[in-house]
Amino acid sequence: MLPSPCLPLHRPPSFPLITCRVSPSVPRPSPPPPPLPSPPPLANLSATTVPALTCALQCIHFQSCSGCTQEFNLHRPVIVDEAAEFFKSLGVSDFTFDSSRLWGWRCRAKLAVRGPSNNPLIGLYEEGTHNVVDIPHCKAHHPSINLAVELLRQGITELNVEPYDEDQGTGDLRYVQMAVTTYNTSLPASERYINGKVQVALVWNSRNENSPNFDKLNALADYLWRNGGRRSDVNFIHSVWANFQTSTNNIIFGNRWRHLLGDRDFWEHLGGIDIALAPSSFGQANTRAFDTLLRKVQKYVPLGASVADLYAGAGVIGLSLAAARKCRSVKCVEVNKESKLSFEKTVERLPNSVDGSISWHHADASVEPLSWIMGSEVVVVDPPRKGLDSSLVDMLQTLSSLEHKAKSSSESNSKVKDEKRPWILRAREASVEIRGKAALNDSQSLPQTLIYISCGWESFKKDCKLLLSSKEWHLEKAHGFNFFPGTQSIEILAIFKRGRRAPLKKKKSGKKKKRS
Numbered sequence: 001m002l003p004s005p006c007l008p009l010h011r012p013p014s015f016p017l018i019t020c021r022v023s024p025s026v027p028r029p030s031p032p033p034p035p036l037p038s039p040p041p042l043a044n045l046s047a048t049t050v051p052a053l054t055c056a057l058q059c060i061h062f063q064s065c066s067g068c069t070q071e072f073n074l075h076r077p078v079i080v081d082e083a084a085e086f087f088k089s090l091g092v093s094d095f096t097f098d099s100s101r102l103w104g105w106r107c108r109a110k111l112a113v114r115g116p117s118n119n120p121l122i123g124l125y126e127e128g129t130h131n132v133v134d135i136p137h138c139k140a141h142h143p144s145i146n147l148a149v150e151l152l153r154q155g156i157t158e159l160n161v162e163p164y165d166e167d168q169g170t171g172d173l174r175y176v177q178m179a180v181t182t183y184n185t186s187l188p189a190s191e192r193y194i195n196g197k198v199q200v201a202l203v204w205n206s207r208n209e210n211s212p213n214f215d216k217l218n219a220l221a222d223y224l225w226r227n228g229g230r231r232s233d234v235n236f237i238h239s240v241w242a243n244f245q246t247s248t249n250n251i252i253f254g255n256r257w258r259h260l261l262g263d264r265d266f267w268e269h270l271g272g273i274d275i276a277l278a279p280s281s282f283g284q285a286n287t288r289a290f291d292t293l294l295r296k297v298q299k300y301v302p303l304g305a306s307v308a309d310l311y312a313g314a315g316v317i318g319l320s321l322a323a324a325r326k327c328r329s330v331k332c333v334e335v336n337k338e339s340k341l342s343f344e345k346t347v348e349r350l351p352n353s354v355d356g357s358i359s360w361h362h363a364d365a366s367v368e369p370l371s372w373i374m375g376s377e378v379v380v381v382d383p384p385r386k387g388l389d390s391s392l393v394d395m396l397q398t399l400s401s402l403e404h405k406a407k408s409s410s411e412s413n414s415k416v417k418d419e420k421r422p423w424i425l426r427a428r429e430a431s432v433e434i435r436g437k438a439a440l441n442d443s444q445s446l447p448q449t450l451i452y453i454s455c456g457w458e459s460f461k462k463d464c465k466l467l468l469s470s471k472e473w474h475l476e477k478a479h480g481f482n483f484f485p486g487t488q489s490i491e492i493l494a495i496f497k498r499g500r501r502a503p504l505k506k507k508k509s510g511k512k513k514k515r516s
């Protein structure tokens with residue numbers, strides 16, 4: 001039998017929750033945070049009164065690790081002022097910025113594993129290099145991720161697992177993805193976050209389960225499960241998965257996944273619904289801040305609307321809208337086929353009141369983008385950091401003139417027999433169509449609202465200017481969210497409406513006209 005881990009693994013005390021503005025949906029950890037100066041109100045974007053040190057990162061890895069770039073004023077990334085100015089110049093002067101947890105916010109981390117087995121390095125690359133910096137005390141990680149990293153480190157050493165050597169292409173363990181679920185209904189809501197459990201995905205340097213080093217992978221998974229799983233004292237490992245990757249490029253995951261131990265299903269409660277997320281599907285790193293954003297998005301979608309959710313991942317945004325806004329139809333479009341299963345599981349748990357037409361399509365949103373948004377009143381886009389594909393921007397810029405073309409294109413799409421385009425046929429094969437009581441929306445109408453969610457500020461600015469320059473859209477509202485405290489990045493939620501902005505009504509002077 002293998003010895004138990006040499007270091008005792010205890011759950012560390014929770015980080016204090018300090019925020020610029022605590023969203024009401026964010027559960028407070030227990031015990032309550034120490035008394036600290038109250039943060040400035042959200043909408044006030046003028047100079048902050050919170051001492052910089054109160055919201056300082058205070059992380060011993062700050063100098064060496066590339067993960068964080070802002071050490072002080074975590075509640076207010078430097079980019080917020082620029083964003084407020086940018087939106088003001090476009091006629092939106094009530095930009096808001098919402099902050100939540102400043103430490104322990106990262107619920108999803110992909111870490112490289114390098115170095116010797118008796119002293120493994122588990123962390124991020126040093127800026128501009130492929131040298132891995134060990135970050136056992138990372139302040140951004142959810143505390144359970146740091147615990148799981150520590151346990152993994154012990155397992156690697158005790159079992160003599162060889163970390164990957166990039167130069168030689170040798171070694172076994174290349175990366176690890178750690179994702180935390182904070183959804184445990186057996187605990188009081190206030191204790192769920194801090195007691196989050198980790199889904200560990202080990203990226204193994206072999207083709208599949210038949211490779212000679214598979215026994216070692218199983219031994220490492222057993223070690224994690226025995227010392228951190230359900231029957232251990234600490235119980236912070238949710239499950240262990242394997243991903244097989246032998247390529248020499250920089251892509252972290254290979255195509256083959258295998259569930260090894262623990263619960264197969266991983267649930268989170270976001271935007272008012274239960275969400276399933278497989279390790280192969282995209283998941284937001286800051287789940288609490290994402291929940292705040294989802295609830296804000298709901299406010300901009302009319303009840304009963306039809307929605308196209310492009311760059312949808314497992315359909316979290318679309319499905320939360322389907323439930324909260326009783327959407328007539330929701331169409332999700334995503335290029336990663338691995339997200340389909342998570343979407344299907346989430347749909348199974350949707351409340352019975354959701355009876356609109358719901359579908360998920362494995363397709364590239366940049367190919368024939370018009371076909372995806374036709375018939376929807378609201379289109380949601382949540383692209384990767386590089387922003388929208390140019391074909392999508394082009395289409396959104398010329399929407400009115402495309403109206404006629406849209407009609408004929410939709411007519412030809414509906415003739416399944418005549419369809420020759422392979423990408424459309426493939427998308428149909430891989431799509432999931434769940435028809436509720438409500439009929440599918442076959443209308444030819446085009447969206448009046450565009451909801452743009454962005455994690456890439458520079459690309460957002462570019463896309464935003466292009467959309468506005470066409471006069472096809474105007475900007476109605478803009479919000480920022482502190483998704484990545486300690487970095488220069490924020491998440492943007494921008495609401496565009498078709499056509500020109502209505503001119504501001506002139507204020508009445510208040511003086512009564514004299515009767516003649």
Ligand SMILES: C[S@@+](CC[C@H](N)C(=O)[O-])C[C@H]1O[C@@H](n2cnc3c(N)ncnc32)[C@H](O)[C@@H]1O
Pocket residue numbers: 282283284310311312313314315316317333334335336363364365366382383384385389
């Ligand atoms: C920032 S993530 C957002 C995912 C989802 N909205 C969520 O919040 O969970 C961007 C997603 O776009 C997908 N994607 C990237 N390029 C795409 C394309 N051309 N067409 C469709 N999906 C794409 C990625 O696979 C990824 O899942």
